[in-house]
Amino acid sequence: MHDIRLIRDDPAAFDASLARRGFAPVASELVALDERRRALMTEAQVAQARRNEASKAIGAAKAAKDEATAATLMAEVATLKERLPAIEAEEKALGESLNAQLAAIPNLPLADVPEGADEAGNVLVASHGTPGTFAFTPREHDAIGPALGLDFETGAAMSGARFTLLRGAAARLHRALGQFMLDTLSGTHGYEQVVPPLLVRDEAVFGTGQLPKFAEDLFKTTDGRWLIPTAEVSLTNIVREQILSEAELPLRFTALTPCFRSEAGAAGRDTRGFIRQHQFEKVEMVSIVTPDASEAEHERMTACAEGLLNALGLPFRRMKLCTGDMGFTAARTYDLEVWLPGQGQYREISSCSTCTDFQARRMNARYRPEGEKATRFVHTLNGSGLAVGRTLVAVLENYQQEDGAVAIPDVLQPYLKGLNRLEPAR
Known part of the structure; x- marks a missing residue:
């Protein structure tokens, strides 16, 4: 706003x-x-x-x-x-x-955001890790997954397109990924764990910028509430209509939640596999900071997401989005794109944005600087740490074995009782 x-x-x-x-x-x-x-x-x-x-x-x-x-x-x-x-x-x-x-007017881009009409104008900031080599032709996750419990057919039969049932090994790996992300962000990086509501009122989705412009991308219940498209909505609205003291800042929240998106604007894109679903899980990071701290916080938040990918041993790159590819509320966005050898391309797995005071004005979220009577709007930031389903896809493709098994990254093995390999059903 x-x-x-x-x-x-x-x-x-x-x-x-x-x-x-x-x-x-x-x-x-x-x-x-x-x-x-x-x-x-x-x-x-x-x-x-x-x-x-x-x-x-x-x-x-x-x-x-x-x-x-x-x-x-x-x-x-x-x-x-x-x-x-x-x-x-x-x-x-x-x-x-x-x-x-x-x-209805989007946030204004910061001065260092590159100009461009679409994703072709995004700028590579850095690459991390080297894509692995395979002695065989690597397969995409939707070819590897069914033998490990990615049940596309039952999910679709039960709920329609863009729904998947996870069973057995795939379900265990999915849970392990989410817990690893949540534990790392809260234990290592100081984010406070939150279990937020999944249903919110109009003012909450207005505050974070999904309403009124993007109503068609959301799911609405019969009693007028909205299913959250990301925990950003719930976590950012924690400070809605509040006046915080400067001493309370920064606030850093994280949550592992289901997310729900109608994907109205993605017709025909990623209709196969587990990349783009109506229901998925994501670990979200949200920071509430003073204006003079938001630049450093954006770098910090992005580095937290990068640390998760490094720990998982997944090759990725950081992209700075151009003006035409940024989200409505963002003043600057870094996308982290993970390498998928089956697809032979990088795909977004995390998006970290600073929204300056744009969301805070919509929520009337303020703070009082030390020693001053007047209040100022806080700055809000949000980022994925990470999208769990897409990380599952990345692990399946990067750690696939020729016999259809999937090796387990070291950091996940404690969550799987030491299991180091997922075996396909025979």
């Missing part, structure tokens, strides 16, 4: 930043709407003051037995009484229109 006061102060700069994301200029329209709204507010205040003044004068006129003046004043008060609700209604409507337009 943008501050109309900042747009008023420098409309050209706002339009220039928005143009980097491919949007047409809107500042003049927003400022004109705001000026009309403020003019109505002033008109209402003047009218109310005059009404109060005239009402007092009526009493004085009647006391002086000046019936003509009293009658004139009473007529004026009646006119003002009739006019005021219309002014207030128009001002309210303009305010709602202004807020709706502001809510």
